[in-house]
Amino acid sequence: MGAFHAYDIRGIWNVDWDAEIAYKVGYFIPELLKTDKVLLGRDCRLSSDEVHDAVVRGVNDAGADIYDIGLSTTPMVYFGTANYGFSASVQITASHNPGEYNGMKVSTVNAAAIGFDAGLGQIKQWIDEGRPCPVASKRGTVYQKDIHQDYLNFLLKYKEDYSSLKIAMDLSNGMANLYAKEIFGEQPSYIFDTIDGRFPNHEPNPLIPANVVALQELVKKTGADIGVIYDGDADRVMFVDENAKFISPDLMIAVLGHYFLERRGEKGIVLQDIRSSKAVGEYLAPMGAEMRTWKVGRAFAANKLRELDGIYGGELAGHYYFRDFFYSDSGLLASIIVLNVVAQMKAKGISISQLISKIEKYRNSGEVNFKVEDKKGAMEAVKEHFTAEETPTAFMDFDGYRVEFPDWWFNVRPSNTEPYLRFICEATSETLLAEKLEQVKDIIVNRFGGQQK
Numbered sequence: 001m002g003a004f005h006a007y008d009i010r011g012i013w014n015v016d017w018d019a020e021i022a023y024k025v026g027y028f029i030p031e032l033l034k035t036d037k038v039l040l041g042r043d044c045r046l047s048s049d050e051v052h053d054a055v056v057r058g059v060n061d062a063g064a065d066i067y068d069i070g071l072s073t074t075p076m077v078y079f080g081t082a083n084y085g086f087s088a089s090v091q092i093t094a095s096h097n098p099g100e101y102n103g104m105k106v107s108t109v110n111a112a113a114i115g116f117d118a119g120l121g122q123i124k125q126w127i128d129e130g131r132p133c134p135v136a137s138k139r140g141t142v143y144q145k146d147i148h149q150d151y152l153n154f155l156l157k158y159k160e161d162y163s164s165l166k167i168a169m170d171l172s173n174g175m176a177n178l179y180a181k182e183i184f185g186e187q188p189s190y191i192f193d194t195i196d197g198r199f200p201n202h203e204p205n206p207l208i209p210a211n212v213v214a215l216q217e218l219v220k221k222t223g224a225d226i227g228v229i230y231d232g233d234a235d236r237v238m239f240v241d242e243n244a245k246f247i248s249p250d251l252m253i254a255v256l257g258h259y260f261l262e263r264r265g266e267k268g269i270v271l272q273d274i275r276s277s278k279a280v281g282e283y284l285a286p287m288g289a290e291m292r293t294w295k296v297g298r299a300f301a302a303n304k305l306r307e308l309d310g311i312y313g314g315e316l317a318g319h320y321y322f323r324d325f326f327y328s329d330s331g332l333l334a335s336i337i338v339l340n341v342v343a344q345m346k347a348k349g350i351s352i353s354q355l356i357s358k359i360e361k362y363r364n365s366g367e368v369n370f371k372v373e374d375k376k377g378a379m380e381a382v383k384e385h386f387t388a389e390e391t392p393t394a395f396m397d398f399d400g401y402r403v404e405f406p407d408w409w410f411n412v413r414p415s416n417t418e419p420y421l422r423f424i425c426e427a428t429s430e431t432l433l434a435e436k437l438e439q440v441k442d443i444i445v446n447r448f449g450g451q452q453k
Contacts, residue, residue: 003103004124006116007299010094010103013047019054025104026058027133028123029088033108037065039080039089039145041072043175043233044197047102051092055104056142063136067145071195073175073234075330078111079151082326093175096205096231099198105298111326112306115299152182155332159183160340164347167339168224168240170215172204173197176230179332189222191215204232207317209246216244226342226352230331235298236318237331239338241353248366250276253314254283254359256334258341260311261287271305271313271321274399275411275424279361295399296413302327316367316424362426363433368440369420372450378421381443382412386436408432410440420453 003011009025011017029038038059042048056066069080074091081089087109094101106114114120167188171177173196180193191214192201202211206229219227219240227240239247253272260266267288272280273296281291289311294304298319305313306327314320320334321327342352372378383401394404400413400422408427415422423440427433444450 004116004120007113007297008103008105008115009120010097010101012100013051013102019050021127022051022054022104023058024127024133025123026055026090027062028058028126028131029090029106030059030062030064032119032122033088033114035064035087036140037067037086037088039067039069039077039084039086040092041069041074041077041080041090042092043074043094044071044173044195045092045094045099045102045232046197048092048197051102051104055090055092058133060140060142061133061135063138063140065140066142068142069145069147071175071178073178073330073332074105075235075325075328075332076147076151076178077105078107078326078328078330079154080145080147081107081109082111082328083150083154084147091233093233095233095235096203096207098203110306111302111328113299113302115297118299118303148178152179155179155183155330155336158333158336158340160343162187162339162343165226165339165343166222166224168215168218168222168227169193170212170218170227170229172206172211172230172232173199173201174204174230174232174234176234176332179234180230183332183336188228189218189224191218199232204230206231206236206238212238212240212246216240216246219244225346226339228335228339230335231318234331235329237320237335237338238318239352241356242351243353245353247352247356248277248316248360248364249318250280250314250316251356251359252320252334252338254280255338255341255355256312256314256320257284257287257289258344259337261289263344266311269305269308269310271301271308271310273301273315273317274396274402274413275316275367276314277360277362277364277426278404278409279359282361283359293396293402298329300399302329362428363430364426365424365433365437368423368437369415369418369453370423370444370450371419371453372421372444372448374448375414375421378444378448378450379412379414381447382410382423382440385439385443386410408436410436412440421450
């Protein structure tokens, strides 16, 4: 049962969870979400068919119908949920994890995320208690539902003229392959543009530098203006500039402001996660953004953006959420809009690296992971050490701690999906950044026996 997490269900298939658990999750979803029909999609992982069959049996045995859209990106399921009025949907995916993993992302009315606190915890409790799953007197039915064209039409509404751009694109052998060539045509230079649930070329996680190397080489080889890479289920997207340098995904929240705030003239709330650079808000404020900061993960971010009726938001992990898209995230939609901005900037003689240099003001550590037994104790020790030295200018305690000072800030938080304590900091100089990192390592490694991963 180690597969139930804050945002979703995810783990190594037949180790952390199995067909029996998948069946029971399927069985309990109609009761949890008070519905008699469930929209179902799946990614290309080798185990996804087995998970699919177990979920279908569970939903049908509970007396509810399945509307099966087949192979799908995760955002395609969000679109289907909201666009066709479903109260429950499941996407079978482990997102960016390696091929031996699988999982489920559950949504409800208007594609609102169902995380652990919103219902997955209740299902886990029912399973732990051994609650029976009697077969309904009238089992449900499976219907095939084709939503591919409707979602494509929705995405194409945002596409503008990219004919001036040279684009390099890594589809990661994942679900972005369902749509990329229909959206972007044959113009980009593609790699790993076949669906293969073994992910034979690299793990479908663009946050790991090794997984971006092939795209960086393609950018250099083709002289591309920008490189684009999706994760396995295409809910995330990341970019490299024309010099093949990886762009920190939080900075793209600022880039998106040129479309929503500047060109469309929208004014209002933009959401960032607790790890985002201070530079994002500083860049967007003159455009009319009211920045808000919230917890990491779709189950928190999408629901918060909806609650605030924000324009859009983003995360360091490469998720971008849009009011236009039911407050949900879509890697394809985000890339379409970013490419609109890049083409607009190119027409003015501004490259993506030049645009990023206008945004990026600080030296950033990136997320540093520590494996440590006493995560809570280490986290408290880090906070107490720095707040004793200096008075904070801002303090947030809703996802670990984010503590800001005049010349630097840090966030320390326990991972919701892995056995790590995650630390990130940002400073006005490399020297100050290095000094703070050394102090943190001393606390976590030397005092708490942690290991930097």
